Amino acid sequence: MTDVFQLLVAGLSIGSIYAMAAIGFVLLWQTSNTINFAQGEFVVLPAFVMVLFLTVFRFPFAAAFVATVIVSTLLLGLLVKKVLVERLLKMGVLPLVIATIGLSMLIRYSLQQFWTPLALPFPAIFSRQPIRVGGVIFSSEEVMNVLSAAIVIGTLQLLIRRTKLGWAMQAVAQNRDLASVLGINVSRLVGVTFMLNAALTAVAAVLIAPVYLVKYDIGIGIGLKAFYAAIIGGFNQIRGALLGGLLVGLVETYSAAYISNQFRDAFALVILIGVLLLKPEGLLGIKEEWA
């Protein structure tokens, strides 16, 4: 029985990181109809940047973290929006899909070629001291991961629910033309969303790096999990992406422990396909109008 609880925390820990990537993914889709195939690399690049600040520039941890978030926001948020999205948004979904596929390859192989093909170690952020509750031992790193993710996602929810910016984002998500008529600067809002997403992936990067190590190709797996999470939970709901992320993390952890490590990726997929067949808008998703 103790295993079950330990795995629960482990699954929630990895799941909350997937959830952050998935939420960013959903935000991008909502405001700009971008299916970001580079979302995994959007997590990997900040992890490398963080290593750069920590080991080369020898920043203290907090400063390195802030610097990483800023660099990520400018590079993966502002720059990508200005250079790629602004131009391609008018062309429909597919050219942007191909461009983000290109972007993911560009980031992945540039890191491999210009930096290192090897896995870089990453310092643990939180102490690895186990916490004992009753007879159950939890890893404090995992507990802290869950808490950090909860704070970040909670703040984001508040931002979207309670601020003018958040209302504007909701309006654009519901009806882009109408939002524009009402005086919302849609293009600027798309930019803000891209920057928010980049900040989210930077936080996810710093949390996931001690777990996976920092390697140029780990983004493939992370990006896929974010996709699964977004679909399972619902493409048009932040709560959905949160639920999806946690589910993917839990299913992955439990199936690896109890069923088969080889098929660990397959179980999340089975849920994915089941959801798509039975409730294609996702567990918490709302049916979109046929467009």
Place this chain on the structure above:
Amino acid sequence: MRGWRTLGILVGAVVLLLFPLVLEQYKLYLASLTLVYLILAIGLNLTLGYAGQISLAHAGFMSFGAYAVAILVPLGVPFEGGLVVGVVIAFLWGLVLGFPALKVKHHYLAMVTLGFNIIVFLVLRNWESLTGGSFGISGIARPRWGPVRFQSDRAYYYYILGWTVLVVASAHWILHSRWGRAFRSIRENEMRAEVVGVSLRNYKLMAFAIGSAYAGVGGALFAPLLTYIDPGAFTLDRSIQFLMMVVMGGLGRFEGPFLGAVVVTLLPELLRASEGFYLIIFSLAVILMMLFMPKGLVEIWDWMVRKMTRRRHGPAHPPAPPEPAAVLEPK
């Protein structure tokens, strides 16, 4: 225009028939591979380009053809028999996978097919008794018709070329039948298509299944070309590669897959001299192309065709005479 087209086809035919006679082994292999990819790209262009349904499972469908041939030929089944089995399996799975396509929108279909491709990969890797697991199947024989064997690389190239001609001709036929018109009407406006009496359900399913069947043909030809297959040849990356071919070539244009298959297959080869940098250059090229030529390489193609016809016939559209002023004035 028509004359140029016939000339183009003739020149293309001569090049495809004669050029391989002088190619060395590796280049011959690349030429054969380009033809196989062309078949796959034509299939995806039917599904995505004409009927507007995104598929990221094309490599999965391809694996059905490849494994059918690799498994059945050693049991004494002729190559063409294996091909037909593979194509039928791909077609049927295309129907199964096309089914959710009836209910869901673009991005969901991308995810269903993406998931399907990964599941196919996992099954191929783990069903060892049938597929040989991650070691794959080696020593796949090339087809033979009684005394005629397509064993040498050159002979097999011509064999693939024969199938390619069949595929191109059948795709051309499909697109100019009422099917093709129905596919296009669905892509342009689903509701209008349904109102004028196109049965969305059947045509959408068919567009998906036929595209998948073409992938089966490509896969069946692919296996004996390499004589060795393993699950790694049918990953999601490969499906994405086909997607790039079709979009970079030009969606929903008959010329598109030709341009896309050639560029996506041969560009990395040309860049190989740059060692590790070729993937970086390739991905940059993809991004730049989308930025400046989002309709695909057919834009260059159209521009060249326009230039050539103009040189011959003078300006294609002489400037229109100025409209009478009275018409322009508001009443």
